[in-house]
Amino acid sequence: MTTTVESGSFVVDELDPALYGQIIKPGDAEYDKARAVQTGGVDHRPAVVIRPADAAQVSRIVTLARETGTELSVRSGGHSGVGHGVSDGGICLDLTAMKALDIDVEGRTAWAQTGLTAGEYTVAVGEHGLATGFGDTGTVGIGGITLGGGIGYLVRKHGLTVDDVLAAEIVTADGRILHVDEENHPDLFWAIRGGGGNFGVVTRFKFRLHELKGIYGGFLILPATPEAIVAFVEEADAAPEELSTIANIMPAPPMPFLPEELHGTPVIFAMICYAGPAEEGERVLAPFRAIATPLADMVEAMPYSGMYPEEEEMYPLAASVNLFIDHVDLAVAETIVERIKSSTALMAATQLRVLGGAMARVPSDATAFAHRRSRIMVNLAAIYADPSEGDRHAAWVADFAASLKQSDDGVYVNFLLNEGEERIRAAYPGGTYERLAKIKSKYDPTNLFRLNQNIPPASD
Known part of the structure; x- marks a missing residue:
């Protein structure tokens, strides 16, 4: 046919x-x-x-x-x-x-084709006691997460994924295959470190590798009282930069190691990654374990790739909103607990990521990711099964986000959905959007690469 x-x-x-x-x-x-x-x-x-x-x-x-x-x-x-x-x-x-990976162990760099997943890359370089930070999911392709910034388990220790990008090979809209770095097409090199897929098809990245022979990591589950949430955020902010955390406030899932009477009650399901020896990690985690008696404690010494366990193929329906906030005080924590309890979704969650550290020391205009001073990233989600309920859950997350809004108007582009031009502009504050639009007009004047969080080419 x-x-x-x-x-x-x-x-x-x-x-x-x-x-x-x-x-x-x-x-x-x-x-x-x-x-x-x-x-x-x-x-x-x-x-x-x-x-x-x-x-x-x-x-x-x-x-x-x-x-x-x-x-x-x-x-x-x-x-x-x-x-x-x-x-x-x-x-x-x-x-x-396209999964070729060329590791220079002595030079601490790797050329990686963008068909690799974060998990595949992490396992391969981990065999040499090395790592590059990506996100929190092993099945994510390294192309998409890197182009948007890359906020993961090493964000406080080593910064964003784009902070470890040394060069790239990219195919532009006119079909050229370009090598870009600080010296070659520096405008394009700047743009692809946070500007998404607007500028071409990146076929390879050259990443910096960091020595990381092992971590102290896993998940820690605590009861989600407002006081515990505030304490967790304060400890995450005060911890050494080797520690990055992702705190999910959510109803306790029906896991076999949790008592049945706890199922559905609010918990802090925290993903913990201490980029260092276990004995140091034990000391750093002690204040977290002292917040409340842990309901489950699966934090242990492991290879960094252990933060990317095998995932089941699941395709849930979800409504979500991303935002940055400045602080979590008792009033904010109380709002989070109340909203989670009010959801009618199959699963509702508030994800808090305390940022800072190495990410914040990079100037805001050094890359197209401009949220260097943002303190806490929040992702709100409602997972459901019936498509007819979509509008109800979307309204819940939107109202929830409005109730949490503080002074930071930004949004992380990798977590944006179909939310309109205003939200895309919010991903690129402080003149970043306008700078990207000019670069777009140079390398993709007809907007061939438009299936993304699109930045149309500047008209002048």
């Missing part, structure tokens, strides 16, 4: 795999898996999924999309909350076949 692309002018069946890479069409056995994303409710059907093997094939795909006027999406790990990585009716450029 001949398959034509409605929005373009080429025949899918005539694409040569030797030129473009693996061609996956509707009806192929791999098609549904290739178009699936991690977020429920996204059912995009691309005309073709193409998996290139190298930058030259990426260039040909980009050129094909540009010359035929076909919508182009770029997929690294499939974690876009709104499915930006999978075009609905166009070309999905899927990087997952």
Whole structure:
């Protein structure tokens, strides 16, 4: 059967795999898996999924999309909350076949293709006692998380993922394959460190590696009283920079090691990562364990890759809102507990990440990630199963976010959904958005790369 692309002018069946890479069409056995994303409710059907093997094939795909006027999406790990990585009716450029990793152990650097996941990269470099910080999920593609900034378990010790980007290989809208760093195309190098996928297809990153032979990490569960929440945030802020935490305030899940009478009651489900020896980590964690008698304590010595356990393939429906706040006092903590109790979702959660440390020492205009002085990142989420309930849960998270709003108007671009231009601008404050728009007009004047949190090219 001949398959034509409605929005373009080429025949899918005539694409040569030797030129473009693996061609996956509707009806192929791999098609549904290739178009699936991690977020429920996204059912995009691309005309073709193409998996290139190298930058030259990426260039040909980009050129094909540009010359035929076909919508182009770029997929690294499939974690876009709104499915930006999978075009609905166009070309999905899927990087997952590009997993080459060249580790320079002595030089403490690694060239990594962007089809790798954070977990795959972390395991490989961890064999040499080295690490680069990504996010909190191992299945995330390193392309997407890096382009947006990268806030994870090493954020206080080593900063954002983009703070460890030394260079990149990128295919721009005109099909050129560019090497970018501080000396070569420095404007583009600045833009891709936080500006998202607006400027091209990054095919490789050169990352700095840090020595990290092991960590003291895992999860700690405490009862979520307002006082405990305040104490947790205060301890996380005062802790050495080796410690990064993610505190999820949520109803206790029905885990077998939690007493049944606790199931559904508010808890602090905290992910802990101390980037150092276990004996030091024990001392640093003592004040957290003293906040209240832990309901569960699974913090132990482990390789850093242990923070990325295997994940089940789940595609839940979720409403979420991201924001930054300045502080968590008793009134804020009481609001969090009350709101979590009021949700009718299958699972509701408030995620608090205390920032600072190495991330905050980088000047705000050094990269396109401009939230260097933000104190606490908050993510609010309501997970549900019935699509008809979506509006109700979206209203709950929006009202919740409004009740927590303080002086920081920012938002982390990697956690944005379809929330409009104003929110995209909030991701790039202090003139960052305008600077990015000018760079966009230089490297992508027709906005070929628009399936993202889009920054249109400047008109002047």
